[in-house]
Amino acid sequence: MTMEMKDSGSVVLTAYHPHSPARIPGMEQSFVQDIPPGHSPTSRKSLPRCRRINRMLSNDSAPPPAFSRSNSQVSMDSTSMEDFWCEVESIKESSEDGSEETTLLEFKPADEGELEAEWLQDVGLSTLISGAEEEDGQALLSTLTRTQAAAVQKRYNTYTQTLRKKNKHAVRDVRDIFGTNDSSPTFETVPVSPVPSNGIQLPGQKPVWKSVSSNSCLDCGLDKGSPSITEELSYEVSFSESITVLPKTQEWPKNQRFKKEDSALPKFIVRKSRFGLTEVGDLSPEDMKKIRYLSLIELTAFYDAVGVELKRNRAERVRGRENGLFGVPLAILLENDQKKVPGIKVPLIFQKLLLKLEETGLETEGILRVPGSASRVKNLHQELEAKFYEDTFDWEQVRNNDAAGLLKMFIRELPSPLFTVEYLPAFIMLVEKISKIKLQLQALHLLIMLLPEANRDTAKAFLQFLKKVVANEGKNKMNLWNVSMIVAPNLFIYKGKRANQQEMQAAATTAHIVRLLIRYQDILWTVPSFLISQVRKMNEAAMSNSKKQLMFDKGVRKLLRRKTMERERPERPEGAVTFPPYLQSDIPEGVIRVYAPLHSKVSMAIQLNSQTKAKDILARFHCENSRSSSQNVRGQIQSLHEIGGNIGQHCLDPDAYMLDVYRANPQAEWVIKPKTS
Secondary structure: OOOEEEEOOOEOOOOOOOOOOOOOOOOOOOOOOOOOOOOOOOOOOOHHHHHHHHHHHHHHOOOOOOOOOOOOOOOOOOOOOOOHHHHHHHHHHHHHHHOOOOOOEEEEEOOOOHHHHHHHHHHOOOHHOOOOOHHHHHHHHHHHHHHHHHHHHHHHHHHHHHHHHHHOOOOOOOOHHHHHOOOOOOOOOOOOOOOOOOOOOOOOOOOOEEOOOOOOEEEEEOOOOOOOOOOEOOOOOOOHHHHHOOOOOEEEEEEEEOOOOHHHOEEEEEOOEEEOOHHHHEEEEHHHHHHHHHHHHHHHHHHHHOOOOOOOOEEEOOOOOOOOOOOOOHHHHHHHHHOOOOOOOOHHHHHHHHHHHHHHHOOOOOOOOOOOOHHHHHHHHHHHHHHHHOHHHHHHHHHHHHHHHHHHOOOOOOOOOOOOOOOOOHHHHHHHOOOOOHHHHHHHHHHHHHHOOOHHHHHHHHHHHHHHHHHHHHHHHHOHHHHHHHHHHHHOOOOOOOOHHHHHOOOHHHHHHHHHHOHHHHOOOOHHHHHHHHHHHHHHHHHHHHHHHHHHHHHHHHHHHHHOOOOOOOOOOOOOOOOHHOOOOOOOOOEEEEEEOOOOOOEEEEEEOOOHHHHHHHHHHHHHOOOOOHHHHHHHOOEEEEEEOEEEEEOOOOEEEEEHHHOOOOOOOOEEEOOOO
């Protein structure tokens, strides 16, 4: 099967179907009439209608070429879109029989300038709208790259021009914010200048890369032995900074195609710098909030650089259920679950459904594709709502295909889609308007960073499960493309969505997005190091502004005069550990004091050299405390954390070179404790 990309964003699909019984693809009534009463959806009579649908989508009146299947092929050929449309029909049947609630999301049209105002608020720059001199906004502006600043400037220009037209009130001139003479700068190419990852620019220091070995890079691609192209991804430089801006007259090639075979996907590697890699859960919530601000600015700058408009939906907030399991907003469901199990990040019911399928369903042929009994799924749904939290539900009675149906129902019934209403258009455009998979992956990476924490953690758990399904393809007959086609309509067709023909033609687009999410999930849930570097600079700027403000406070100045002989100490961040004065003595350059409050030996001074890694420090503490530590501590996975200074809290990669991290944040404290995620 091929997908052709056109300037209008339309997608031409050509599907080949085996001559075997098939379900009728589901369509909206505006395109295909309802199934006549008594007509079996598995009847062979449905095949001509199925072909008519695919001809309509492909704009091709000619009959499809003959297709033959070898005995070695899986149950559903990877070039067919039949799985997608059968899943759409199954979803439609579920909503029609009343087994799923039908609360709709209503979309509110935006007034001129409102989108730009919302964008400025969402990136943490509401100060530009209010005119207040807020420290956080100033700190954020001071860390932006040239392309990021241009993206902010463009939105602010549009916002101010709209206000002037409406004669609302005086607004700050963009030149006062960015210090430029031209409010609409243009640029052709952007030079690429590497900076150290996870740190700040050090004078005369160049990024140092480790030699290639089995543990020195994050490897996301095909299984070993599969033919593919290997490409290296860099987290050192802003994605938008490394793009050559396309001339306005240049258009994307009209006949862009992507292949459905797994071997067509490139193999990407991300080499670990001397700072290691940072996963989403390794940073504090406060720093992840700043990552989200920066990610939206960077994504906007990225789309600007490739000449694509970043579109966002504006949905009215719909109040979902406040208790129960299905149809409850993720944030509320997690809040309720955390009262029972503190610290969990994925809803309990979702975890249990995944566990059930992982224990008994991974080898079931056609898992996810073959639907369970609609009546059984409906009854199980009702029984779960009544018995799950009482721990009286009998999971032994649940068949694997019914469990898969409940899993997909949970995702569909979320009041807001797992990938959020706001950014679903951006997901679609990254494939329809961007041709290179590497650029698609970079845009997808930033979109994942933008997700709310509950959505991101739940999506990660779901994708990890799907990866296991694909790994068992030999027994369940579900390859990567099969799984992607089944999952796509559950993620991208949501309540309130009225499919038009262009959206229906994007079936292969959404399946390709899911394929990228499954294949490259390890990369996508790693925080780009250039964003961490910007967070460090943002925190430093905020601390600097705070110190300046304190100097003008009379009460603080009197306090400082009384303590002129005391050593100035930075404010201790939340999560820092307080230790006795004899442990807080001055430490020479290149020596860090590491604290391990859960061990018998709670403190140790360690001399760093150019080869000292975080895992070396952990090993030393383990050796010193192996005999005296409690059994509980021995059973926990301990990690070295960087706390305070220019970062909130950062769980370090075991392969991080400590001297480099220390130089990037000399004011930090170093604590060994269990990893929170």
